[in-house]
Amino acid sequence: MSQTPKTPAKTSVLDRVHLPSDMKTLSDAELKKLAAELRTETISAVSETGGHLGAGLGVVELTVALHAVFDAPRDKIVWDVGHQCYPHKILTGRRDRIRTLRTEGGLSGFTKRSESPYDPFGAGHSSTSISAALGFSMGRELGAETGDAVAVIGDGAMSGGMAFEAMNHAGHLGKRLFVVLNDNEMSIAPPVGALSAYLTRLYAEGPMQDLKAVAKGAVKLLPEPFQEGARRAKDMLKGMAVGGTLFEALGFTYIGPVDGHDLDTLLPLLRTLKARATGPVLIHALTKKGKGYAPAEASPDRGHATARFDVATGAQVKAPSNAPNYTKVFAESLIAQAKRDERIVAVTAAMPDGTGLNLFAKQFPRRCFDVGIAEQHAVTFSAGLAASGMRPFCAIYSTFLQRGYDQIVHDVAIQRLPVRFAIDRAGLVGADGATHAGAFDVGFMSSLPGMVVMAAADEAELVHMVATAAAHDEGPIALRYPRGEGMGVDMPEAGQPLEIGKGRVVAEGARVAILSFGTRLAEVLKAREALAARGLAPTVADARFAKPLDTDLILRLVRDHEALITIEEGAIGGFGSHVQQFLMEQGVFDRGYKFRAMVLPDTFIDHASPAAMYRAAGMNAADIEAKVLDLLNVAVARRA
Ligand SMILES: Cc1ncc(C[n+]2csc(CCOP(=O)(O)OP(=O)(O)O)c2C)c(N)n1
Ligand SMILES: CC(=O)[C@@H](O)[C@H](O)COP(=O)(O)O
Numbered sequence: 001m002s003q004t005p006k007t008p009a010k011t012s013v014l015d016r017v018h019l020p021s022d023m024k025t026l027s028d029a030e031l032k033k034l035a036a037e038l039r040t041e042t043i044s045a046v047s048e049t050g051g052h053l054g055a056g057l058g059v060v061e062l063t064v065a066l067h068a069v070f071d072a073p074r075d076k077i078v079w080d081v082g083h084q085c086y087p088h089k090i091l092t093g094r095r096d097r098i099r100t101l102r103t104e105g106g107l108s109g110f111t112k113r114s115e116s117p118y119d120p121f122g123a124g125h126s127s128t129s130i131s132a133a134l135g136f137s138m139g140r141e142l143g144a145e146t147g148d149a150v151a152v153i154g155d156g157a158m159s160g161g162m163a164f165e166a167m168n169h170a171g172h173l174g175k176r177l178f179v180v181l182n183d184n185e186m187s188i189a190p191p192v193g194a195l196s197a198y199l200t201r202l203y204a205e206g207p208m209q210d211l212k213a214v215a216k217g218a219v220k221l222l223p224e225p226f227q228e229g230a231r232r233a234k235d236m237l238k239g240m241a242v243g244g245t246l247f248e249a250l251g252f253t254y255i256g257p258v259d260g261h262d263l264d265t266l267l268p269l270l271r272t273l274k275a276r277a278t279g280p281v282l283i284h285a286l287t288k289k290g291k292g293y294a295p296a297e298a299s300p301d302r303g304h305a306t307a308r309f310d311v312a313t314g315a316q317v318k319a320p321s322n323a324p325n326y327t328k329v330f331a332e333s334l335i336a337q338a339k340r341d342e343r344i345v346a347v348t349a350a351m352p353d354g355t356g357l358n359l360f361a362k363q364f365p366r367r368c369f370d371v372g373i374a375e376q377h378a379v380t381f382s383a384g385l386a387a388s389g390m391r392p393f394c395a396i397y398s399t400f401l402q403r404g405y406d407q408i409v410h411d412v413a414i415q416r417l418p419v420r421f422a423i424d425r426a427g428l429v430g431a432d433g434a435t436h437a438g439a440f441d442v443g444f445m446s447s448l449p450g451m452v453v454m455a456a457a458d459e460a461e462l463v464h465m466v467a468t469a470a471a472h473d474e475g476p477i478a479l480r481y482p483r484g485e486g487m488g489v490d491m492p493e494a495g496q497p498l499e500i501g502k503g504r505v506v507a508e509g510a511r512v513a514i515l516s517f518g519t520r521l522a523e524v525l526k527a528r529e530a531l532a533a534r535g536l537a538p539t540v541a542d543a544r545f546a547k548p549l550d551t552d553l554i555l556r557l558v559r560d561h562e563a564l565i566t567i568e569e570g571a572i573g574g575f576g577s578h579v580q581q582f583l584m585e586q587g588v589f590d591r592g593y594k595f596r597a598m599v600l601p602d603t604f605i606d607h608a609s610p611a612a613m614y615r616a617a618g619m620n621a622a623d624i625e626a627k628v629l630d631l632l633n634v635a636v637a638r639r640a
């Protein structure tokens with residue numbers, strides 16, 4: 001294992017590199033030095049900001065080699081997911097802002113087109129890079145002013161269906177395209193699946209190839225004088241069970257596996273390929289997640305993501321928690337339900353820790369499935385499980401569930417199968433920003449006939465909602481809950497199924513009613529306190545369900561109040577829209593009734609702290625208070 005780097009470090013070569021063009025005059029020896037300095041700089045930056053660490057450390061040499069050989073931004077280097085792009089950002093004119101990563105107004109933690117011409121394609125979700133790179137490649141064929149296209153994709157992301165759809169198409173088109181498969185034998189958790197086993201076999205059965213042996217794969221691509229030597233290298237390797245068959249069958253020239261940390265291999269290989277390749281090429285590079293930083297290398301997720309940390313010890317600076325987080329409450333509630341109902345099974349798409357299903361898997365290893373980064377499959381697989389008589393909880397972050405929408409419609413909802421969707425990270429997530437915000441699930445789930453959609457107002461409600469989902473055999477049901485800590489409320493001994501489609505009144509008041517869906521309830525109650533001080537305490541209700549709506553409750557609130565406000569942490573087209581539609585059909589607006597729906601603004605909110613995002617979204621107690629006062633035509637002093 002490598003040693004923890006000492007700081008402060010000298011960065012004499014890195015200091016001379018402001019853009020990749022500055023690397024063109026560096027010798028290979030200097031490029032090696034650059035890689036070492038880049039690694040130190042990455043560790044130092046992430047220690048101050050927190051963020052994705054392990055993936056970036058694993059691609060330091062690849063990043064240096066790609067930028068040394070290719071000509072970005074004319075050549076398009078497309079990073080899959082984008083969580084490994086911090087070293088790339090440092091080399092592409094953003095070193096001076098690298099310590100602003102993932103903070104308000106600072107650099108994004110992913111690639112982002114609006115941030116730099118060196119980020120030709122934005123990311124955050126996985127398995128998109130080959131499709132995007134192929135788009136650039138074909139754009140060039142059709143006359144677009146662009147250079148080579150290079151996709152850098154991890155072994156985890158390669159398990160996503162889109163990657164294969166893209167390779168299938170690229171192989172068919174047969175045009176020049178580079179895919180670097182960055183194989184570190186890790187996703188966030190250890191990778192699962194036959195593909196992962198296949199990749200392992202590719203190098204377990206044959207040694208890692210040095211440049212000479214790599215010529216086996218690249219033989220057609222090497223300059224004529226070298227081809228004979230390369231052929232000999234190939235002959236030497238004959239009989240060795242070196243693979244690449246799958247990729248070759250898809251129409252790619254397969255090269256590898258090569259040591260993705262060895263610049264003596266990477267640089268000449270990429271130079272040769274850049275000079276000679278004509279069709280699609282896949283370079284299989286073996287790397288280590290967390291490479292070069294002992295605490296990251298030693299961590300079970302190889303340092304995937306981290307809070308701020310002390311570089312010398314690796315100790316992370318974490319805020320103390322005051323309440324259990326929603327993910328853990330979900331997992332423990334599900335375990336309790338699964339003890340009573342052996343039909344309950346759980347499905348995650350490569351996020352066992354993130355969804356809490358790692359805890360479920362410990363208790364019920366045979367009843368928990370990690371399907372890899374394959375949300376579409378996760379949904380239809382769950383539908384199949386449900387059709388077989390099982391009762392699957394398909395636990396997927398809101399943002400990643402977007403991938404499986406047709407499957408939710410076609411395979412689950414139309415067939416009314418009892419799949420239970422546990423939608424974690426629903427709402428604003430903070431530092432991961434717009435790509436990871438759970439903004440749309442209420443809209444896309446509650447527009448489906450027969451779907452039951454719940455949102456937990458606090459962690460105790462979540463326990464009851466898991467019980468509700470477990471008891472709901474009639475069709476699909478979804479429960480949403482946010483990232484992070486609960487409210488610190490008293491927890492029930494056991495979850496009790498809620499009556500489907502019924503909300504609850506939390507506090508009686510007058511004139512205005514606020515109907516909350518989800519965890520903004522706490523802010524609503526804060527606003528109520530402030531309004532009470534003015535003698536304007538509103539009635540507050542928790543809808544619990546966006547579908548079916550509690551129409552009795554809504555009509556009662558309308559009947560007894562001058563105005564109704566809904567609030568949810570979701571985009572336009574969700575709970576508030578359904579309430580509005582209902583009231584419209586009832587003719588309530590014909591009488592000039594006052595109604596407002598507080599939803600996330602119609603913009604993608606950039607990364608920031610959750611508090612700043614709520615401020616930007618106008619979702620805080622002060623905003624709710626202002627909305628009530630506005631509806632009641634109460635003049636207030638303008639806030640600074
Ligand atoms: C569609 C989608 N699902 C899940 C994720 C969460 N996620 C981010 S990185 C990652 C693992 C990626 O593994 P790999 O591609 O091998 O990259 P590595 O971190 O190993 O470098 C996962 C599951 C995501 N970003 N996008
Ligand atoms: C890159 C990626 O998609 C994940 O690593 C994501 O950042 C995880 O988010 P959580 O921290 O909310 O699990």
Ligand SMILES: [Mg+2]
Nearest residue numbers: 154155156186
């Ligand atoms: Mg990986």
